[in-house]
Amino acid sequence: MLQGLIKISHMHMTEGFFIKNDQTKARRCSDSPPPILSVRPSRALVDEAFEVLVENLAPVSPFTLRSLHHSEDGDDWEAYGHYFSDHSGRVSVSEDLSFGGTYSGMEPMGLIWSMRPVPGSRTGLRLRKKDVTTPMLITVSLYNGHEDFRGNSPLVSMVTERWYMGPGIQRIEISDEELRGGLFVPPGPGPFPGILDLWGGGGGLLEYRSALLASRGYVCLALEYFKTGQMKSTDMSFEYFEVCGLIHQKTKKPLIFLFISKEPDYENIQPAACVCVQKAYRVLKDHPQVIPDRFNKIRVDENNHQIWRDVGLALLKEPSMKVDVAKINCPLMLVNGCDDQNWCSVETADDISKTMDAAGKGHLLTRLDYPDTGHLIEPPFSPHCVAGNFMVYSSNEKVIQRYGGKTKPHSDAQDDSWRKILSFLRRHLYSERAKLST
């Protein structure tokens, strides 16, 4: 695997090279000192920040720093910022200001979160890593100039690795008839708190968040509860019980069973804590059936992208369509984007809050509502996707859904919410255990 890793680095470097160019070598041989670019750490987890520093530049001159990533789907993503070197010939992305590009101002991680497909790419793209056992490779390069930077060859560049899986994390594939998913287990003796990670209506199996949570000390199961484009009636209660037994078998490590109860009836499931990003917890037995019936509520924006948030609003008015959150007995955290165009997250959260307050459970609820933030609140520094391709399972139709959000506030929300989610999980799954076990 590691041999392959170095090969990939090889291939990706070609876009950063200029082909063996005698003129350039002659120019360089005239003893001009080359710039020095460093990205630290050069290998990091995706939720860790890095420092990009360039030295040995001509003083007080315009430069552009650009990041480039070639995705698994074959698309190129980039971000860039325009800088001026200081009197000592130095540019520090952590300390200096970008004067334009895909981000501006002092943005230490702008080269990652502001990435977007390069001009000329396909539309509706979303950057999501499927193979989490290998890192994302990002090439950071420095160019002369600002607006005209693309006409020049890079002066210097560096490859940096961004990992979803920390060292020693074990990935176990779960593929039974009933249950499909990826189980991620941290190194060490355990036992670890467990997390069941569920994605949304897009279906398919996305493991990156689970891998990252495992890297933060949790056994995490990314559960594929229905396949992309396929309708499957899922008996959620049955699956929870299966998951519990499965985790124990696969890891052979004792697990904290606070998370899942022995009762297969899901109304009695007692998770130690629950985090819901974007959607209120409203999985219903016939959920896949419900949405298509409400398709008349779908609006379309000026780009012909579908806005689905009104579908949810209509559902909120029907009590039979809602999980009775008054029965929730564990701490619940809701993370919402105020500009969510896909689901009416804020209105849903209001509804949940009202119901829980009325039942005297309001103290269990934590809410984070982020302004100008869209639907897809991902781990930090993930590029913001304002509208993306989506396969409608009932009709097999490919549409572009609008998710909402403005890039900068959305990226800030991703960064902030992740840290708050981690501390919420730590508080309820790690620290509280001493209390709970006495």
Add this chain to the structure above:
Amino acid sequence: MDEKHSCVTLSVQPSRGLVDEKFVILVQNSFPSSLLTIYAHHQCEDGNSWHAFAHYTSDAAGAVNVSEDCSMGGTYSGVEAMGLLWSLKPVPGSKPGLRMRKKNVQAPMVVTISVYSSHLTEGFGDQVPLAGVEVERWYMAPGVRRIPVTEDGLTATLFLPSGPGPFPGLLDLWGGGGQLVEYRAALLASHGIASMALDYLTCKYTMETGKIVEQDYFEMAYKFLQKHPKVLGSRIAMLGLSLGTSVILKMAVHSQIMKLRCAVCVSGSHVQPMDGFLKEMLDYFSKNCGNTRFTKDNEVVWRDLLLPIPIDLSLKVDVGKLQCPLMLIVGEDDQNWCAYESAMDMKGMMERAGNSHLLTLLSYPNAGHLMEPPYMPHARVSLFRDMQSRQKMMVLWGGQTLEHSRAQEDAWRKLLVFLRKNLYSGVKSGSSSLSNL
């Protein structure tokens, strides 16, 4: 299920780092003021196991920060952020004379770090730790390319930094043990220098003909770098340890082909017959082998082979004629070469010749011969195969672990500054204020 086991978290940041980068080890959520042992374990490529451990007491919040807290004992004591690496020792029952050296630089060194309850000194395998993580230590930064070199009769490996280049270049020479040792060149490439590790004792030419290479072999290596499209021909340095130093000093002063931007010589000497080159050098050492001493444990001490430093200029390189900046790194407890005495002699020669502004001299008390990149375990003694006699013997290198490890860290940092200053600057610069003597 023991509740105590469930709470403790252990983190190492960064979890993937370069071999010369520091990390921060944090234990959290343990019971306040509890006795803890932090344990490191590494199985190296040849199958041997190494370990290190340190005793801590958690604070009132139940935390331990290895960078800030004091180890009360173990394989190191005091506040030592990187102690769990440099104090690694072969586990009890291992063969004697082991030395840790990475062969495959494309894969990381993996170290398991765990935390145990109470202060343990043994039996780590029998107990279940409270928590454990894995840490990767890399010699190669992402994007660094490893290129085996066999053209022009060379036996070498070139490491190119990430990026379009071209880059300053460096020739990396090791000592009398021979072989093609790549890890230092890989690490230097991770710092932006196109570095070529050169095998000059067990190279293809010598293995096939039985003859020792001559000056032109090194000049060929230099020319290879000079004409390489990714290397800046006017910015080439040489770095050598032990016998490598002897080669570099001779070439730096006498080669018509090599125009070095700067040179770094570690644990070596300028004493060698001026008439001739490598073969004559090796013959000269053999001739003096009567000066070999043995410790009470029968370890070989070779430091007297070149002592006393001759006055005769036909027996040492006239560094007064040197025209490029030179950094000398020596351990004052070097039991293998008289590096300290040689450095003092070289300093005197350069002062008299008026070119001592080119000299940066780093001399470390209680450091031994094997001055390597930082945080790697110190070997005071190890099994060494002498290239000439082909015999394996236990050789005393010298150095006390704590001071030697500190010296390695300091020397490496200064070496990088020296190389950056001379290879990356706009004007040719002399020595900086890095000298400590």
